[in-house]
Amino acid sequence: MQPDDETMQRLVDAARAVRLNAYAPYSRFAVGAALLDAEGRVHAGANVENAAYPQGWCAETSALAAMVAAGGRRVRAVVVVGAGPRPLTPCGGCRQKLREFATADCPVWSADEHGVTARHTLGALLPAAFGPDHLENTP
Template structure:
């Protein structure tokens, strides 16, 4: 079972404290490691108009793309409580835009439970740019 690097774990724990979840009270933090090795973090940001809320994974990917990078090498997601949260369906689709199905996704709980899975296992038969490039 892969061990979470200490710098990633510390970043996740710091980010989890910064999540803005006044409605669901379900804080989530995410870190993506780009192909260059750089880490980008994000948190969930809720909004009273619920559809305008953003997930932590999306926030982290937006940070990466804003920095000029386009390839994700690894992802960590941490939620409060005992059960680790997996990325939602929308976040899975955002991740597959910048990563292969073999992308390691590490889902962690703040209490130490972990699920290590690939993006392809989370999102089988994903819709990718290859569908848009067909003749």
């Protein structure tokens, strides 16, 4: 079941709010993400940079960690908020991390401070993805 526009707006608002807490002293590119889990709870996260660049993590990763810490195991919708000339979508690594908890039809919305800038599905962003279902029935 796809979330309604009101629920998606709650996610946009949560992602915008958490983006203000991003730790991005190097890139100055603050990102917020919010996820809706199967129980209807919203989990938000911001990007966290590190002076040892590969050690930072994305907003989507932070939101997934918050969801798992709260007992969630299924993502029903995703919103990513950031400023830039084009709609912001999850990076390749985050697309794969989202796939662990979401199906191909999961809505992934991009937004900025003015509104929603793009609407995708996880399947459109990560076609022919490898996921948990590939490991079913393996010895």
